[in-house]
Amino acid sequence: MTALMxxxxxxxxxxxxxxxxxxxxKDPESIQLLEEIGTNSSLDxxxxxxxxxxxxxxxxxxxxxxxxxxxxxxxDLSTMVAMSTINELLGLKDKTxxxxxxxxxxxxxxxxxxxxxxxxxxxxxxxx
Amino acid sequence: xxNLSISNIRERIFNxxxxxxxxxxxxxxxxxxxxANTFKGNVLTxxxxxxxxxxxxxxxxxxxxxxxxxxxxxxNLGSKIQAGIESIAAFGRRMKEGVTNTWQKxxxxxxxxxxxxxxxxxxxxNAKNNVVNKWNSMFEKGITAKQIESMPIxxxxxxxxxxxxxAEDSAKLVA
Numbered sequence: 001m002t003a004l005m006x007x008x009x010x011x012x013x014x015x016x017x018x019x020x021x022x023x024x025x026k027d028p029e030s031i032q033l034l035e036e037i038g039t040n041s042s043l044d045x046x047x048x049x050x051x052x053x054x055x056x057x058x059x060x061x062x063x064x065x066x067x068x069x070x071x072x073x074x075x076d077l078s079t080m081v082a083m084s085t086i087n088e089l090l091g092l093k094d095k096t097x098x099x100x101x102x103x104x105x106x107x108x109x110x111x112x113x114x115x116x117x118x119x120x121x122x123x124x125x126x127x128x
Numbered sequence: 129x130x131n132l133s134i135s136n137i138r139e140r141i142f143n144x145x146x147x148x149x150x151x152x153x154x155x156x157x158x159x160x161x162x163x164a165n166t167f168k169g170n171v172l173t174x175x176x177x178x179x180x181x182x183x184x185x186x187x188x189x190x191x192x193x194x195x196x197x198x199x200x201x202x203x204n205l206g207s208k209i210q211a212g213i214e215s216i217a218a219f220g221r222r223m224k225e226g227v228t229n230t231w232q233k234x235x236x237x238x239x240x241x242x243x244x245x246x247x248x249x250x251x252x253x254n255a256k257n258n259v260v261n262k263w264n265s266m267f268e269k270g271i272t273a274k275q276i277e278s279m280p281i282x283x284x285x286x287x288x289x290x291x292x293x294x295a296e297d298s299a300k301l302v303a
Contacts, residue, residue: 008298014271014291018284021276029281037288042296 016049023053031062035072039065044078051076051085060097067101067118068109074117086121090128099125 019038022030031054038050051073054062066073066085073085089098102125105118276284 008302011291011295011298015295017271017273018276018288020273024277027281037292041292
């Protein structure tokens with residue numbers, strides 16, 4: 001059991017390093033890769049790492065993944081993942097792009113739940 | 129009573145022309161055998177039958193040229209048809225040969241495929257081992273985020289997918 005946990009920790013460490021590296025990667029395809037593999041993982045911890053890496057990029061496409069997609073980022077079914085993503089958004093030094101995407105989401109998104117979440121996060125960001 | 133001596137009989141048998149010459153119609157007579165007869169009181173005066181002597185074709189001058197051209201064209205046509213038939217036959221033969229050759233090549237390919245497959249398998253296996261070894265050695269040393277930053281996405285993609293899958297599998301086993 002301990003061996004299995006150690007093995008699991010080893011793989012999670014590798015995943016963490018790769019995701020962190022992708023967060024700093026200059027290639028725009030890194031966003032696509034994080035969205036494709038990281039945000040669709042069945043493990044909460046990997047989705048959480050991925051959301052943080054995407055927010056760290058502070059680019060339109062990367063922020064849009066965690067704000068406008070149902071079931072990802074701030075709209076994740078896991079409270080831990082959603083709260084961690086919101087916390088990361090609140091910690092951004094430059095919130096301009098995030099606020100712009102949140103405003104657009106509140107005004108134009110087709111899903112009511114996504115609009116409500118975006119509105120709440122936008123209010124929190126305005127207070128911070 | 130006829131004289132039935134052997135000499136007379138012999139003469140009648142072997143010298144027929146002497147005795148039958150008077151029976152044959154004269155050569156200059158008309159060809160109508162009914163010319164001298166009467167039909168209900170009317171005499172057929174006109175020779176209604178064509179003479180048995182065949183007409184010579186009047187091939188002269190231009191006609192000869194036309195005829196020879198016609199014959200020539202017909203001959204050419206025949207040769208063309210023959211050539212066409214031959215070409216069809218040749219085409220069929222070529223097709224047959226082509227199919228046979230292809231089949232033969234396929235069979236040869238099939239025969240020679242096994243070593244190729246082995247070679248391919250070996251090459252793929254080597255390449256895979258190289259990648260896995262490189263990957264393992266990288267992780268054994270402890271891959272850092274800095275190393276990932278400088279790597280191309282095409283190389284990172286399988287690494288991330290593989291590690292995520294392994295982490296998910298391990299988590300399932302632990303649970």
